[in-house]
Amino acid sequence: MTSENSTGSTQKIAIITGGSRGIGRSTVLNLAKRGVRSIFTYKSNQAEADRVVALAAEAGATAIALQLDAGNAAEFAGFVESVRSALAKMEADRFDYLVNNAGTSSAATLANGTEAEIDAQFNVHFKGVFLLTQALLPHINDGGRIINISSGLARFALNGRAIYGPMKAAVEALTRYMALELGPRRITVNVVAPGAIATDFSGGIVRDNPQVNQMVADHTALGRVGLPDDVGQVIAGLLSEEFGWVNAQRIEVAGGVHI
Template identity: 80%
Template sequence: MATEHADVAGNKIAVVTGGSRGIGRNTVISLAKRGVRSILTFHSNQAEADKVVALTADLGAPAIALQLDTGNAASFTDFSDRLARALAEMTAQRFDYLVNNAGTSSAASLATGTEAELDLQFGVHFKGVFLLTQTLLPLMNDGGRIVNISSGLARVAMNGRAIYGPMKAAVESLTRYMALELGPRRIAVNVVAPGAIATDFSGGVVRDNPTVNKMVADHTALGRVGVPEDVGPVIAGLLSDEFGWVNAQRIEVAGGMQI
């Protein structure tokens, strides 16, 4: 059933890319607890997306799942059309919040990185965020909010992340430009940078490898690795009216990792 936040959220609608798993999944659930309905995207695992839809229905804020490859910019116009139809199903014409969360990992170093890997990471993490946001802006309400997802690796350099980290740093810069240009529409844009989170990302290395898990915990002030439940509520909170005057900011959600 709906929670105490529902009256504040009203009939707000969020679009969350990569909402079937990990941080995106918890973001959709955290929004549902606040009474915000979501249209979430999934890349290939519709079964997991359907599970999220079922959970949000139980929370009184039913969601809709749509397939999307955020690395395929040629598909964005079609996705926009499908999104418009999904909004109509929700008896709406526009949405209020956009969370650019979908991403893919890379373990490439300066020595091993290839042009193909650079193109893939650029396509998903920068080009995809830029062009998808551009495509969807006509369907977004003025006064809305956008949260882009970065990484602690945009701040801290680690071996084997020579492509992934800089791509996320580019997203952080893009966020400030988005905030500047969308100011006249009263759309605030912020970026959340999670630390090492125990999900299936990067093959589940933080979650499933005890050595990596301990290394992360030992370098984190609060003494453990993060979980999706640490991050989703922060994103949902940033989208709320309570944080309406926060704009163009980078918020790291990492428990004090490598400070």
């Protein structure tokens, strides 16, 4: 089953984890502007998810919100069934793009990091990305696209990111292995590494703390912190046909931070 847009071409479908806020929300809406429909996840804030569904419709594309804790692998089998139902509503049986965006912050240092925090970060940033992608592979079209989300903190080190940064570095290594194994299906896999973005991530510290905001701007070549659309637009672009020969690459979207 396929669905066609007004021009008669097959309309693409994306799955985005963590699509109710920040970079994920921007990705859903920028894809909608391109006519790409979305199935996106939210962890707990259904009202925000419903708002994104409405905004996507205003932008010209259907979006369906599904609840998921991306750090709880026990939910993935049920989520895949929900995806199948959502695809049926879109008169499709497969999707084209997967964006593994969902994540949580950690301010742990080597001195105070705990086993529980290591496990929580591992579950959402690495284990969740690995196992959810694995579970969805039978349902993604050959020739599809996968984008994983890393961080500038996988390239440079800052105090208070001794767990978070290395977890994102692991995602970057995983991306290369995914690209290798999925090459025979012509599925590309790349990683986008944002810099500091003005969202509610990490309690909104970059967005809401003037001192932190200025510090980031002072260390960024373009002289400001990033905004969600700075990244969401890049992700939407990378999913397009024009970037089909880009594979197994790390694309840092950070305005030139800590060059």
